[in-house]
Every structure is written in C-alpha cells, then in structure tokens.
Amino acid sequence: MPSDQKLEYILKHAAAIFAEKGYDRASVRDISRATGMSLAGLYYYFRSKEELLYLIQKHAFSTVVEALEKELQTLHDPVERLYFLIYNHLRYFLQNMDQLKVCALEVDTLNGYFYEKVAEVRKRYFEVAQGVVQSILLLHQPSERDARLATLQLFGSINWVYMWYNPKKDGGAREMSQSIVHLFLYGLIPAAGEPSRAGQRAGRRYIAKT
C-alpha cells in the first residue's frame, strides 16, 4: 500500500475513534489497535496526536469549502445557491459523520499553528456562506413540515449559541429570543402582508406581564 493511502487509512480510523470517544479519551493506543499497526509504527505518519487531529480537520473543511466554491461559480439563482450551500455541507458530513463530530466538537482542541491553519479554512467557509445568505435578502415562499424536524433545528440554533455568542454584538437574552422567534416563525423571506414585528410584540407582551 502506498504511503499516501496508508495515511488516509489511518485518518479514517482515527476520525472514527475521536468521534466515538472524544479526542482526549481516545488514546494513540486505541488507534494502533483499530488500524492493526504498532504504536511506534504510527508515528511514522504523524509527529504527534495533535497533528493527527489537525490533519483530519484540515482535510474535512478543505474538501467541503473547495467543493462549495467550485459549484457556486456556476450557480446564479440565490435560492439555488443557498440550497447548494446546505446540500454540500450535509452531503459531505452525513457521509462522514465521524469527521463532522471531530470538526464540531474538537474545534478548540488544537493550539498554536495547528489552530490557526484550521481557523483560516473555517473563516473562509463562513464568509462564503454569509455571502450566499446575504444575496437572498429579497425572496419568499413557505411550506408544510413535521414538528420533530423543526424542533430539532430550533434546538440546534439555540444550543449552538455557545459557539459564537458575543454580548456586545448579539445583545441580551430578550433581543436574541425575539430575533430567533421571528426567524423561526416567518423565515428569512418576509412574505407580503406580514404584520411586521409581531414576534417582537409577543416578546414585549410577555415581558410586560413578568
């Protein structure tokens, strides 16, 4: 087996183990066991456990961002672009759930050089996404859906908050609640005839009662 393939082989197993047990609980010995290689033998392919995590994250984010940027060049309809943004993300990570977990949970595990390098890719990804969303701010349309999925997405939105919350930018609990409720209820595209700021009113009304 050529050396390149062997590295990929190791990365795949390592991602699976990091995903299952978490980076810290996982030991290089676990990876040795999973790959069938000797402990010392692994160190030919990476210099440290941290580099191993870095290789996994770098690879995953780069793959996703590159595919996204390539396809966006051929898409011009804003809704199609948004759709592809999400589709691309899910397409890759649902097939590689291990890597999503490792990328999502172990974001702050890396330090120094490794951290910076991954942060660059993540930033690039976020900026592309933000551009797509921005170009949507004009359109409209609704649909039916089941409560389960909606609830889970809502939970995702609010649980994910710890990843980005900044009191100065995002305001307090009240303001954020209003914004989130509004988005959740009416979506990104304000339909014609919307009774503007209703969510906000609901919030205010509740607050007044307290």
Place this chain on the structure above:
Amino acid sequence: MPSDQKLEYILKHAAAIFAEKGYDRASVRDISRATGMSLAGLYYYFRSKEELLYLIQKHAFSTVVEALEKELQTLHDPVERLYFLIYNHLRYFLQNMDQLKVCALEVDTLNGYFYEKVAEVRKRYFEVAQGVVQSILLLHQPSERDARLATLQLFGSINWVYMWYNPKKDGGAREMSQSIVHLFLYGLIPAAGEPSRAGQRAGRRYIAKT
C-alpha cells in the same frame, strides 16, 4: 458556609473549568486550584469526577425544565409559549454559558446510571418543546434581520445534526436540505400567498442539474 452552598460553589467553578478545557483535559487538580480547596477535600462532595459532571448537567437541565414547565402553565397564546421556550433557555444559559457548554459538549461523556438520569431530563425537555412547536402550526408573520445572525443560526441547525440524525427517520442529504432550506426561507408559519413547495422545487431543480 453551609454544605449546600459549598457544593454549589464547587459546581460553579467546576463548570467553568470543564467549559474552558473540556471535561477530559480538566483535572480535578484544576478544580482544587480554582476552588481553593484541597484535592482530597473535594472528594467529600462527590465520589468521582464523572459524578461531578453529572451533578452539573443534572442541575442545569432540571433548572431550565422546571422553570419552563411552571411558566407554561400560565401561558396560553402559542406564540407567547414559543417565545418563552426560547427565552427561558437563553435566559438561563447565556448567564451560565459554562453550563451550556458542558451540557452540550459533554452529553455523551457520562455512562451508565449517570447517563440515564440526565437523559431522562433531556427527554422531558425535548417533549415539552415539541409540544409548544406543535401548537404553533397555524399562525403567521415575517420581519427584517441581519445576515450574520441568520447564518449563525443556520450553522447551528446543520452542525447540530450529529446529535440527532437518524437515516431512517430523517432521509438523506437531499430531503433534509430541502426541509431545512424551506424552514429557513419561509419559516414555520406559511404566510398568505406563499408559492407552496418553492423550496422543494429549488432543490429538485438543482438535483436535476447534477
């Protein structure tokens, strides 16, 4: 200081450290340092590091769920109820970001009895939330908002997927993309005059091209 308060004091500092370094990287010694107590002294209040994590999670979830259930008894307007669901969550966790982090990231860290106990509370929370969302499925109204917040929420939705994704229930990447796009664009409340299933159409159109 009474013993009860001392436990809370320890829990608070422990949560801060678990949040900062992650459960595994954090050592009981770190907590000893942060609390100013001796290493052995801490073990008077919990029997193991894992129990300590359990106490933090149990306490956080219980507090939130209990406050939610209590207030919902007095609220009848569906929008107000939804608003409070989110407000209640954010109110508690924005003030206790440490605990949110610990609850969100270290969900699968506990095992056996500890895991089950926390899982029970989490399930109760989800069911209450799902009930609230379900009772909304009738209303309507939109608004304006900034791209940043929307993007971040979107990221939350899709990054959170690893927490709940079940291929049998949730379908593949395409179906999920469509549902998520739709919710994101048009929200939970179909506005009057919505060109029904537009999101799905957008998805189909893209897929057709691939």
Place this chain on the structure above:
Amino acid sequence: MPSDQKLEYILKHAAAIFAEKGYDRASVRDISRATGMSLAGLYYYFRSKEELLYLIQKHAFSTVVEALEKELQTLHDPVERLYFLIYNHLRYFLQNMDQLKVCALEVDTLNGYFYEKVAEVRKRYFEVAQGVVQSILLLHQPSERDARLATLQLFGSINWVYMWYNPKKDGGAREMSQSIVHLFLYGLIPAAGEPSRAGQRAGRRYIAKT
C-alpha cells in the same frame, strides 16, 4: 453502653473486617461502616489503626495463654496436657476464626512497641507449648527429633486451620483436638502395639473432667 463494652464491640467488628479483607486492605472507614460509628468517633477508642490491630492480637493471645496456664496447673498427665494444649487453642479460635486469621496472618504487621508486646505473649505461649511437648518426649524413649521441630509442626497444623476449617466436615473443637493429638502422637501408620485410640481416650478423660 459503657466505654469498655464499646471497645470490645469495636474490636469484634474490626477483627471480622481485618480477617476478611486483610489489615491493609481494610480501611478505618470500613470499620466505621461496620460499627455504625463515625470515622472520627472511632478515634476516641484507639489512637491509630495499628493500635487497633495490636489490641486484637494482644487480647486473643492473652486469653488463650491465660486459660492454658491456669488449666495446666491442674493437669499432670503429659498426654492430657498435650490434649488440652490443642483443645484450648482450637476451642478459642474455632469460635473466633476472625481473630485466628488476624493473629496468624498479621503477625509481622505490627512494628516497634506494639510488635514487642505481642511477641512477648507469643513467646510465652510457645514456651509453654514446647514444655508440654518435651514432657511427652521424656515419657518415651528419646530420639533425634527435637521438641522444637515437633512443636513448630504442631503449631503449623493448628494455625493453618483457618485455611480449610468447615464445621460440617470437620466437627467441633473436641473431635478435631482428638484427631490431631492422635496423629501427632502416633502418626499415620499405627505401629504394632500401639495403645489404640489413646489420644481419644485422653480426650475423653479430659472431657469427663470438665
């Protein structure tokens, strides 16, 4: 409960725990649990765990030696004296197997003053026993076997008892004493002209007197 009885109560439970788990594996906490007393409360009755072991050993050996010396004053037949030596030992220790174990296994656990004190009593016991054995040798023709070896083997036999004693299989102290005396005196191969069952007779005679 008077303080003296309480100490005995503690000693009994402590012996049971030392016997079951071994002195080192047993923790003062175990004793606290077994006695229903608080950890700190125990320390009113002894100054250290080692003293606790000392108290158990001292008490056991003293009890046995004193009973032995007292009765020997009234016994003059060498065989009867031997029989009583063994019977006395087994009588006490089969009823207090815990203490036998603690005395046999933890002989070298004590140090310094505690060790010396117990060693004195043990020495006294051994000398009395050796005297009894010697007076048997004189009865009969001399031999190259010295009393020392015989006595030590005898002790081996009776101290090893805790390893295998099973009341259902092995009967009580009386029966066992008789068997042991008999084997010790006449050996496995009854030589021609052996005064058959002499040990048993000796036992019976003694018993009759009691």
Place this chain on the structure above:
Amino acid sequence: MPSDQKLEYILKHAAAIFAEKGYDRASVRDISRATGMSLAGLYYYFRSKEELLYLIQKHAFSTVVEALEKELQTLHDPVERLYFLIYNHLRYFLQNMDQLKVCALEVDTLNGYFYEKVAEVRKRYFEVAQGVVQSILLLHQPSERDARLATLQLFGSINWVYMWYNPKKDGGAREMSQSIVHLFLYGLIPAAGEPSRAGQRAGRRYIAKT
C-alpha cells in the same frame, strides 16, 4: 536480556518485596526501585499489580506440582512417594521462601479470574497429595482418621515453615523432610516395634536414587 528472562527477574524481585512487606503494603514503586526499572516500564510486563501477584503464585504452584507429578510416575513405594511429596515441596520453597510466603499469605488476595486460575492449580496439588496420603493408609490398617484431615495437617506443617525456618537450626530440605515424614508417619511416641527411622531410610533410599 530476552523478554522472558526479564519477566522472571521482575517476578523474583516482586516476590521478595511482597514477602517482606505484604502485598498491600508493597507498592509498585518498591518493585520499580528493586528492579531498577521505571514505574511505567514494569507495566509492559503485567497489566496490574494483581496480575503480578497472580503470575508469582501461578508460577510457584505450577512448578511444584509439575515436578511432583513427573517424579511420582517413577515412584511406587507409598512411603517413598510421601517422602518425595514433602521433599519436593520443601526443596522448592526453602530455596524460594519469598514465594512460599506470598503463596501462603496472599491466597485470598486474588479475585475473580486470577483467583480461579490459581485455585485450580492448588486443588490439583491437594488432590495429588491426598492421593499419596491415602495410599499410605491403605498400606496399613484403616482408622477413623480420614485422609483429608491428615493431608490438611501435613500442609499446615509445611506451609507454616516460613514462620520459623532458620537454616542454621533446622538444616536443609532433606533433613527436614525426613523429620517431618517421620513425625507424620510414626508420631511423637515411637510405639514399641517401630521400624526405627524408617522415614529416614525411605528418604535416604530416595535420595540415593537421585
């Protein structure tokens, strides 16, 4: 040094330390010091302190039983067989007093799998021994004493040896074996007509053969 020898080297030192301080009081660090190896280095050879004890006990008992079984195949005279049983035991354990102590005192220290495995070997040993004793009983007229009790007493005698053995006073394995066999067979009181020093002769005869 090959890996096998290194393990034996560790076992020897560990046995010495366990014998001296007792299994519980002995720390793995003590063994590290005694062997000149690093603490962690030791764990390459055993997975836990308990396994280390297991290895010692297993090795000692197996060695003794195997040597016994092998030689018994070539011996047919019951007295010679008895003599060899004892001689074999003492020969090995007087040279390895540490291991005798560890085997005798820490019998109940092991748990679960480790305990069972050693118990098997011990049982095998006892059964062989009991067979030897029994074949002596058959030689001569029967008696009320059953072989079990006799065997157990015999074991007591020889296992207790570590408590008192002093090379200067007590001679080597051969002499002691002879004395013990003699006492065991003919008892303390040589009956008239005893084939004087038969045990010794038996011993000598056997020795002559070696």
Place this chain on the structure above:
DNA sequence: CATGAATGAGACTTCATTCAT
C-alpha cells in the same frame, strides 16, 4: 463522647512519546 469536614501523602495506572534495532 461524637461528628462533619478537611487534608497531605501516596497509591495504582495510563498516556504520548522515543529509540535502538
């Protein structure tokens, strides 16, 4: 007499990593 709370010391064990082969 008794105890809740606390502590320093030290136990076993695992880990990431290295190096001679």
Place this chain on the structure above:
DNA sequence: GATGAATGAAGTCTCATTCAT
C-alpha cells in the same frame, strides 16, 4: 517502514488522621 521495550509526567482516587464544634 516498522516495532518491542521503555520512560517521565500526570491523572484519579483512597487513606489514616485531625480539629473545631
């Protein structure tokens, strides 16, 4: 390329013991 053997550092936890109350 690969590995058996080894190690320093660090982790969690338990223990005997104390002291203010």
